[in-house]
Amino acid sequence: MQVFANIQEFAAAEGTCLGTTEWLDIDQDRINRFADATGDHQWIHTDPAQAADGPFKSTIAHGLLTLSLLPVLNHELYRIENLTMAVNYGFDKVRFIAPVPVGSRVRGTTTIESVTEVPGGIQAKFSTTIEIEGAAKPACVAESIARFLA
Numbered sequence: 001m002q003v004f005a006n007i008q009e010f011a012a013a014e015g016t017c018l019g020t021t022e023w024l025d026i027d028q029d030r031i032n033r034f035a036d037a038t039g040d041h042q043w044i045h046t047d048p049a050q051a052a053d054g055p056f057k058s059t060i061a062h063g064l065l066t067l068s069l070l071p072v073l074n075h076e077l078y079r080i081e082n083l084t085m086a087v088n089y090g091f092d093k094v095r096f097i098a099p100v101p102v103g104s105r106v107r108g109t110t111t112i113e114s115v116t117e118v119p120g121g122i123q124a125k126f127s128t129t130i131e132i133e134g135a136a137k138p139a140c141v142a143e144s145i146a147r148f149l150a
Contacts, residue, residue, distance in 0.1 A: 004080045006150065010080050014115040015111070016111065017111045018110045021076045026101075030065070034062055034065040066140045067140055084121075085148075086146060086147070089147045091144050093141075095141050097138050098137040105132070107133070108129065108131075111126065111128075113126060123147050123148075125144070128144065
């Protein structure tokens with residue numbers, strides 16, 4: 001994990017790859033809990049018997065579940081100290097490239113693409129690729145934006 005003493009030190013790391021996380025298990029319980037939280041109970045996510053005969057041959061994680069892992073993955077990679085607040089500001093681009101089958105493991109690699117000043121702090125744009133262990137294509141590629149206020 002990279003620890004930045006303040007937002008100025010973080011801003012100076014613009015263009016830096018923050019690294020790659022450990023593998024995270026995607027089990028049926030996680031998928032079911034996400035379905036409950038979002039109300040998306042489509043059978044390709046929550047019905048293993050029906051999904052076994054479907055196009056992916058098993059249940060798959062929701063694309064938005066994969067995207068929602070960004071905070072837990074990025075918290076493994078970096079921390080900025082002496083902050084008043086950090087907020088998600090949005091996304092410029094998100095692509096779900098490959099399905100994440102139940103029982104898979106995923107991990108993320110994140111780069112600080114750009115940093116700009118905003119009133120009271122900075123705004124950072126990150127590029128994250130979430131890969132699936134053993135898969136040829138990543139699950140998700142996302143450009144996310146966060147604001148850090150000192």
